[in-house]
Amino acid sequence: METKVNRSLAEINEKIRRGDAVVVTAEEMVDIVREKGEVKAAQEIDIVTTGTFGAMCSSGAWLNFGHSDPPIKMQRVWLNDVEAYTGVAAVDAYIGATQLSEKDGFEYGGGHVIEDLVNGKEIHVRATAYGTDCYPRKEIDINVTKHDINQAVLCNPRNAYQRYVAATNSRNDTIYTYMGILLPDYGNVTCSGSGSLSPLHNDPNYETIGIGTRIFLGGTQGYIFWEGTQHAPTKAMGNIMTIGNLKNMDTRYLRGATMQKYGTTLYLGLGIPIPILNERVAKTTGISDDDIKTNLTDYGIPRRDRPILKEVSYAELKYGKIDINGRDVPVSSLSSLKRARGVANELKRWIEEGKFFLSQNVQRLPTDQVFKPMKQLAAVPFARDVMTRNVITAGPDDSIVYAARLFADKGFDHLPIVDESSKLVGIVTSWDLAVAIGTGKEKLSDVQTKKVVTAREDEPVDAVARRLEKYKISGLPVVDSKGELKGILTSDDITRLLGKVRR
Amino acid sequence: MIKKILLKYRAQKAKEPIISSVIKESGLMLNILYAQFSLDGGEILISVDAPTPEVNKLIESFKRRGVEVTEITKAIQLHHEICFDCGACVSLCPTAALHVEHDKSIDLDEEKCIYCELCVPSCPVRALKLSKF
Numbered sequence: 001m002e003t004k005v006n007r008s009l010a011e012i013n014e015k016i017r018r019g020d021a022v023v024v025t026a027e028e029m030v031d032i033v034r035e036k037g038e039v040k041a042a043q044e045i046d047i048v049t050t051g052t053f054g055a056m057c058s059s060g061a062w063l064n065f066g067h068s069d070p071p072i073k074m075q076r077v078w079l080n081d082v083e084a085y086t087g088v089a090a091v092d093a094y095i096g097a098t099q100l101s102e103k104d105g106f107e108y109g110g111g112h113v114i115e116d117l118v119n120g121k122e123i124h125v126r127a128t129a130y131g132t133d134c135y136p137r138k139e140i141d142i143n144v145t146k147h148d149i150n151q152a153v154l155c156n157p158r159n160a161y162q163r164y165v166a167a168t169n170s171r172n173d174t175i176y177t178y179m180g181i182l183l184p185d186y187g188n189v190t191c192s193g194s195g196s197l198s199p200l201h202n203d204p205n206y207e208t209i210g211i212g213t214r215i216f217l218g219g220t221q222g223y224i225f226w227e228g229t230q231h232a233p234t235k236a237m238g239n240i241m242t243i244g245n246l247k248n249m250d251t252r253y254l255r256g257a258t259m260q261k262y263g264t265t266l267y268l269g270l271g272i273p274i275p276i277l278n279e280r281v282a283k284t285t286g287i288s289d290d291d292i293k294t295n296l297t298d299y300g301i302p303r304r305d306r307p308i309l310k311e312v313s314y315a316e317l318k319y320g321k322i323d324i325n326g327r328d329v330p331v332s333s334l335s336s337l338k339r340a341r342g343v344a345n346e347l348k349r350w351i352e353e354g355k356f357f358l359s360q361n362v363q364r365l366p367t368d369q370v371f372k373p374m375k376q377l378a379a380v381p382f383a384r385d386v387m388t389r390n391v392i393t394a395g396p397d398d399s400i401v402y403a404a405r406l407f408a409d410k411g412f413d414h415l416p417i418v419d420e421s422s423k424l425v426g427i428v429t430s431w432d433l434a435v436a437i438g439t440g441k442e443k444l445s446d447v448q449t450k451k452v453v454t455a456r457e458d459e460p461v462d463a464v465a466r467r468l469e470k471y472k473i474s475g476l477p478v479v480d481s482k483g484e485l486k487g488i489l490t491s492d493d494i495t496r497l498l499g500k501v502r503r
Numbered sequence: 504m505i506k507k508i509l510l511k512y513r514a515q516k517a518k519e520p521i522i523s524s525v526i527k528e529s530g531l532m533l534n535i536l537y538a539q540f541s542l543d544g545g546e547i548l549i550s551v552d553a554p555t556p557e558v559n560k561l562i563e564s565f566k567r568r569g570v571e572v573t574e575i576t577k578a579i580q581l582h583h584e585i586c587f588d589c590g591a592c593v594s595l596c597p598t599a600a601l602h603v604e605h606d607k608s609i610d611l612d613e614e615k616c617i618y619c620e621l622c623v624p625s626c627p628v629r630a631l632k633l634s635k636f
């Protein structure tokens with residue numbers, strides 16, 4: 001399509017060299033395009049800088065330790081007790097951000113090792129090997145800093161998602177996820193991403209961003225070297241593979257972190273400069289928080305396709321409150337908007353000071369790729385396929401004596417309590433009865449547990465097994481979406497099923 | 504020194520003007536940070552800025568009126584040199600003590616904190632620390 005403004009990358013770089021390139025951040029560009037229109041904006045602005053600062057689990061670093069004397073072919077290696085991958089040549093290893101410390105678990109992981117390396121701290125390296133004729137050594141135990149090793153290269157298979165879904169939790173217990181701590185009964189919402197500053201959302205057609213694009217990565221210059229794994233541009237879920245020299249990075253823009261009871265990760269600052277080649281690009285960089293929508297998703301349901309509650313905009317998310325069923329629910333961002341602005345401003349300063357030039361990409365990124373789910377052989381069984389359907393129940397007004405007789409006659413130990421419309425209202429176990437006897441209580445409603453851990457009919461058995469383990473219980477009632485009791489599922493049922501499948 | 508004190512009393516006491524009579528007796532300025540009432544009774548968190556002997560006298564006069572008194576011996580601190588202003592903690596805070604400032608930095612309003620500690624594990628870089636004294 002013909003465009004009115006046509007600017008080449010060479011012209012832009014020449015302006016940077018002369019010190020008169022006009023650079024604005026993507027946040028500033030929103031108003032410029034709104035007020036002046038994209039053509040005028042394209043005439044006036046040369047470059048728009050973007051930025052994001054958030055948890056990027058799919059990050060890690062290639063390290064080369066140099067050869068010892070006698071040499072070793074590292075078979076396994078640990079950095080501060082965090083294992084790195086060594087299935088490559090002798091002294092190369094990849095330390096991944098989410099690998100946990102064998103000593104400190106969730107509190108220290110690959111992300112923290114990477115931060116410590118950047119900070120110039122000493123890292124304890126322990127390696128073992130089987131020994132060969134050319135690499136006879138079997139053990140290494142040394143301390144190194146980034147200055148002692150050859151390469152330390154941050155090399156990330158998936159960074160800077162265009163946008164992220166927002167998360168909430170319908171269940172009646174707190175859950176710990178990669179989207180942070182989610183309180184019960186839609187108690188909070190968490191989100192991530194920098195909205196109008198989002199690097200890929202400012203060039204969603206990949207007109208300027210491609211393989212070889214020079215970017216801001218962790219406080220230094222890095223590059224895009226491929227599309228990211230799970231790149232899904234048609235769903236506005238594009239992402240990139242990035243690479244940069246870890247030794248030059250800065251912990252203002254790179255931090256090891258822990259998501260409570262989920263794992264470790266790396267927070268990373270990343271920014272892409274968008275050259276305003278024409279008004280088409282100017283228009284996409286004018287995107288505002290109101291224009292960027294994402295799905296508010298129920299993480300209470302641990303399925304690949306989690307239910308979507310509604311569509312929300314980044315403007316609503318940044319405002320800090322989202323309406324769910326008529327209630328104002330507080331929102332937490334997991335990524336830092338303040339640091340994302342810091343990235344966009346720092347990149348802007350580099351360009352203005354003539355320290356950063358734009359690169360011509362060598363190949364465009366795919367714009368039509370879709371993200372396929374995992375190929376699975378057997379259909380996953382659901383709670384409804386495994387549960388016992390004919391469940392003996394009692395009402396809240398029934399007597400304890402009646403329940404005791406049921407337990408004795410039938411030999412089970414969970415008695416669901418239901419109301420007239422067969423809605424589950426509580427549960428009584430043989431233990432509750434033992435405690436109740438002698439306290440003078442008469443009705444089941446006096447001894448029942450009201451907060452019942454339940455499963456839904458359409459939940460995969462794996463998810464139910466995880467809940468049994470989490471609460472250290474041996475069985476739970478299965479309900480439908482209206483809370484009506486449909487069956488009961490015990491750990492014995494699950495063991496029996498898994499035995500059948502895995503034989 | 505600012506001290507925080509948690510007062511607990513049973514429902515029957517709710518009708519008595521305990522706080523005002525204690526203020527009158529002690530002559531100290533009390534700041535009510537948080538109050539909650541239920542069928543079982545009430546809970547009030549106050550702060551007072553006074554030398555220790557006077558605070559001790561204040562505690563005595565509450566006790567004489569049948570109020571259960573607990574001196575708060577902990578504090579939540581937001582270490583700004585560690586914090587990167589993500590906001591993960593904000594939605595877990597029941598009193599909005601943790602909040603987003605105009606420039607998108609995150610801050611803690613100590614006055615509003617009720618020491619529930621919910622925020623502590625939510626911080627990815629452990630910038631929220633509980634200290635006991």
Ligand code: SF4
Nearest residue numbers: 596616617619620622
């Ligand atoms: S301890 Fe509770 S009230 Fe205080 S800041 Fe943390 S979450 Fe808020």
Ligand code: SF4
Nearest residue numbers: 586587589590592626
């Ligand atoms: S969660 Fe931690 S890093 Fe994030 S804003 Fe709160 S204190 Fe700061």
